[in-house]
Amino acid sequence: MFEILYNYWDLLLLGQYPSGPLGGLSITLILSLLGLGLAFPVSILLALARISPMPAVRIPATVVVYVVRGIPLIMVIFWVYFFLPLLIGRTITGFTTMLCTLVIYQSAYLSEVIRAGIEALPKGQIEASRALGLGYFRTLRFVILPQALYNMMPSMISQFVSTIKETSLGYVINVPEITFAANQVNNQLLTQPLAVFSILALVYFLLCFSFTELADYIERRITRKREGKHKKIKSAKPAKSGYIAMSTATVSKENS
Amino acid sequence: MWKGIVLTLELTLSSWILALVLGTALATVRMTNHRLAKIVVGCFVAYHRNVPMLVQIMMWYFALPSLLPDSIQLWINQFNGEFLYSVIAIGLCMAAYVSEDIRSGLRAIPYGQFEASRALGLSYIRSMRFVILPQAMRIAVPPLINHTVLLFKNTSLAMAIGVAELTYATRQIENYTFRTFEAYFVASVWYLALSLALMGAGALLARHYRIPGSK
Numbered sequence: 001m002f003e004i005l006y007n008y009w010d011l012l013l014l015g016q017y018p019s020g021p022l023g024g025l026s027i028t029l030i031l032s033l034l035g036l037g038l039a040f041p042v043s044i045l046l047a048l049a050r051i052s053p054m055p056a057v058r059i060p061a062t063v064v065v066y067v068v069r070g071i072p073l074i075m076v077i078f079w080v081y082f083f084l085p086l087l088i089g090r091t092i093t094g095f096t097t098m099l100c101t102l103v104i105y106q107s108a109y110l111s112e113v114i115r116a117g118i119e120a121l122p123k124g125q126i127e128a129s130r131a132l133g134l135g136y137f138r139t140l141r142f143v144i145l146p147q148a149l150y151n152m153m154p155s156m157i158s159q160f161v162s163t164i165k166e167t168s169l170g171y172v173i174n175v176p177e178i179t180f181a182a183n184q185v186n187n188q189l190l191t192q193p194l195a196v197f198s199i200l201a202l203v204y205f206l207l208c209f210s211f212t213e214l215a216d217y218i219e220r221r222i223t224r225k226r227e228g229k230h231k232k233i234k235s236a237k238p239a240k241s242g243y244i245a246m247s248t249a250t251v252s253k254e255n256s
Numbered sequence: 257m258w259k260g261i262v263l264t265l266e267l268t269l270s271s272w273i274l275a276l277v278l279g280t281a282l283a284t285v286r287m288t289n290h291r292l293a294k295i296v297v298g299c300f301v302a303y304h305r306n307v308p309m310l311v312q313i314m315m316w317y318f319a320l321p322s323l324l325p326d327s328i329q330l331w332i333n334q335f336n337g338e339f340l341y342s343v344i345a346i347g348l349c350m351a352a353y354v355s356e357d358i359r360s361g362l363r364a365i366p367y368g369q370f371e372a373s374r375a376l377g378l379s380y381i382r383s384m385r386f387v388i389l390p391q392a393m394r395i396a397v398p399p400l401i402n403h404t405v406l407l408f409k410n411t412s413l414a415m416a417i418g419v420a421e422l423t424y425a426t427r428q429i430e431n432y433t434f435r436t437f438e439a440y441f442v443a444s445v446w447y448l449a450l451s452l453a454l455m456g457a458g459a460l461l462a463r464h465y466r467i468p469g470s471k
Binding site: 066067069070071072073074075078079082083161164165166168169171172179183186193194196197198200201204205208209212 | 302303305306307308309310311312314315318319320322323405409410411412413415416423426427436437440443444447448451452455
């Protein structure tokens with residue numbers, strides 16, 4: 001296993017970078033960062049449209065979100081793969097295909113997260129800021145979004161983890177990300193699939209697990225903050241024997 | 257394409273059953289508060305939640321069979337090995353999610369209820385059976401439905417190892433006929449219709465099993 005890591009670390013980390021396109025783990029990370037980053041503004045717009053009082057805005061947004069959520073990611077990938085080039089009239093790389101797919105897919109999911117965050121705020125907040133003379137956009141900008149987004153931070157990190165996991169599907173359309181690279185290594189070695197795929201799983205695990213833990217940590221902090229900054233929080237009572245393990249770890253929504 | 261749909265549904269159903277049975281078992285084991293059991297189940301859940309399902313499927317299809325003796329490998333491959341491995345991979349992965357759903361349902365029940373039922377003279381098993389679980393399972397219904405839809409969508413990943421389910425069938429049709437748009441449109445409509453049907457049925461179920469008086 002270490003031998004494989006030693007021999008192929010550059011392929012797994014950078015792909016064929018100096019002599020060819022960037023690949024491996026770095027492309028996985030770039031894809032997921034860019035994907036979620038670009039999906040973020042789109043998802044805010046979608047979330048706002050979803051809770052808009054105007055049916056002309058609300059209904060199309062709802063349809064889009066449900067359609068994207070009802071189709072497997074792989075189908076979205078194929079749609080983008082075959083039809084985006086037709087639409088814009090020139091060929092696009094696997095990287096762009098995957099990026100567009102991630103933006104479409106994640107903005108639908110992220111918009112649900114943000115919508116939940118906005119709807120979780122007390123209605124009095126909107127009413128109060130409107131009563132104070134702030135317009136719709138200023139209410140959003142200065143009152144609603146800062147609170148909602150802050151509360152939603154753990155879910156957004158989980159969403160980032162899902163995005164990382166979803167980039168692995170780029171393998172299907174030959175995006176040279178780490179799953180693809182691992183398969184290349186496997187095809188060269190032929191005899192050690194277990195070691196190669198263990199490395200692959202381990203890399204994903206370490207990456208995603210650290211982010212999951214980060215999300216849990218932030219969630220605990222936010223909960224503590226919400227309960228009062230200056231109060232000293234007594235630690236949760238340890239679970240009595242023979243009953244359910246009470247851990248502070250949370251079950252967050254994830255989708256892949 | 258019809259064959260693909262049937263295979264997708266078969267895949268969904270078999271891995272769903274595996275996920276539900278194993279997930280419940282895992283949640284139960286974790287509940288016992290035994291230290292080793294907690295660590296083992298915790299690792300299982302963490303692995304399956306933090307590694308992409310595609311990689312898990314590859315692990316089961318490419319990597320783990322190499323541990324088996326050749327004769328058993330051949331024997332499994334005679335009986336549609338791809339299908340079996342993808343059911344195992346998807347089932348195990350979703351079992352991790354299911355066990356978390358059930359556990360969060362259990363954690364939502366205040367500890368006082370358990371103490372109260374013990375104080376009223378019910379044994380551990382009976383207080384679980386009559387007081388805790390009926391409530392916890394009801395709370396767990398909505399996330400379980402979400403994960404069922406997710407499982408259904410994730411069966412499409414089995415195409416990567418050559419299971420001839422709906423997505424795979426679509427690709428083949430597209431290769432034979434070159435009618436790309438029609439093929440993908442029909443397949444997407446099928447996926448969408450089936451997921452929406454699952455969501456709708458799930459919403460009815462959730463309403464039926466909702467704890468009266470709760471939101």
